[in-house]
Amino acid sequence: MTRPWYNILGGRYPGSEPCFYDSAALPWTKVLEDNWEVMRDELIALMEARPAQVRPYFINHAMSFPPRQWKTMGLSFWRFTMHANCRRCPETMRILKTIPGVTSCSLSILEPGANINPHQGDTDAIIRCHLGLVIPAGLPDCGFQVGPDIRAWEQGKALPFCDAQTHTAWNHSQARRLIMIVDVIRPEFRPQQNWVCAHVLASSVIQMTYQSAPFLNNWPGFVKRALYSAIRIAIHAYLPLQRRFR
Known part of the structure; x- marks a missing residue:
C-alpha cells in the first residue's frame, strides 16, 4: 500500500507528484470555479464581521517577510472544524460538501508588499488548491512558484498543486491578495x-x-x-x- 509522505520526518520531498496538477483531470475544481463568487462574498463578509478571526499564519509567524503579513481565517483545518465560521458561510459549506475528500478550507490573505518564504507543506496525501478571489495584479508583481514553475493567480480560477513540493508566493502590488485554499485528499489515501x-x-x-x-x-x-x-x-x-x- 502506498504510504503518504509527512514533513515531520524532515528532508526534501522525495516523491514524484507534479508541482501543479491539471485542473481538467480534477472535476471538483470546476465546482469551485462555478461557485467562486458566492464563496468569495461569504468569506469576505465573514472576514469583515469577525476581524479577530483573521490572524497571521499561526505555525510560524516568520514564514512571511515582512513578518506576520501572511494571514488566514479558517473554516476547517485537517477536519478540525471552526463551527462558528462555518455557520456564517452556509453556501460555501453546501458547495464543499459536494466534493469528496475535503479536509481543509480557509481564506488566505497576503498583504501588499509581502512575500511568503520558500517552504514545504505537511504531506503529499492531499491536493491543495488555490481559488483566486481578489487578485490585485498579475506577474511579475503577484505570483506563485512551485518548484521551478511560476504561475499567476486569476480571479475565479483554480490552481491545484502538490503542497509537499517547495513553494513560495509574493504580492508586490498595492492591495491585498485573497485566495481560498481547499485541500482534497488524494483518492488512494x-x-x-x-x-x-x-x-x-x-x-x-x-x-x-x-x-x-x-x-x-x-x-x-x-x-x-x-x-x-x-x-x-x-x-x-x-x-x-x-x-x-x-
Whole structure:
C-alpha cells in the first residue's frame, strides 16, 4: 500500500507528484470555479464581521517577510472544524460538501508588499488548491512558484498543486491578495483520511509547542518522537467524535 509522505520526518520531498496538477483531470475544481463568487462574498463578509478571526499564519509567524503579513481565517483545518465560521458561510459549506475528500478550507490573505518564504507543506496525501478571489495584479508583481514553475493567480480560477513540493508566493502590488485554499485528499489515501489528518495536526501541535518553549529543542529526539506519537493517537481518536465538517 502506498504510504503518504509527512514533513515531520524532515528532508526534501522525495516523491514524484507534479508541482501543479491539471485542473481538467480534477472535476471538483470546476465546482469551485462555478461557485467562486458566492464563496468569495461569504468569506469576505465573514472576514469583515469577525476581524479577530483573521490572524497571521499561526505555525510560524516568520514564514512571511515582512513578518506576520501572511494571514488566514479558517473554516476547517485537517477536519478540525471552526463551527462558528462555518455557520456564517452556509453556501460555501453546501458547495464543499459536494466534493469528496475535503479536509481543509480557509481564506488566505497576503498583504501588499509581502512575500511568503520558500517552504514545504505537511504531506503529499492531499491536493491543495488555490481559488483566486481578489487578485490585485498579475506577474511579475503577484505570483506563485512551485518548484521551478511560476504561475499567476486569476480571479475565479483554480490552481491545484502538490503542497509537499517547495513553494513560495509574493504580492508586490498595492492591495491585498485573497485566495481560498481547499485541500482534497488524494483518492488512494481516502481510507487513511483520519490518520493523515491526525499526523498533520500532531505535527502542527509539536511545531507550536517548540516555538513557544524553545528549551524543548534541547530534549533528545526520541522524546519529540514519543510526544508526536502520543498526540497523533489522541487526535485520531478525537476526530470521529467531533461534529463533522461534512
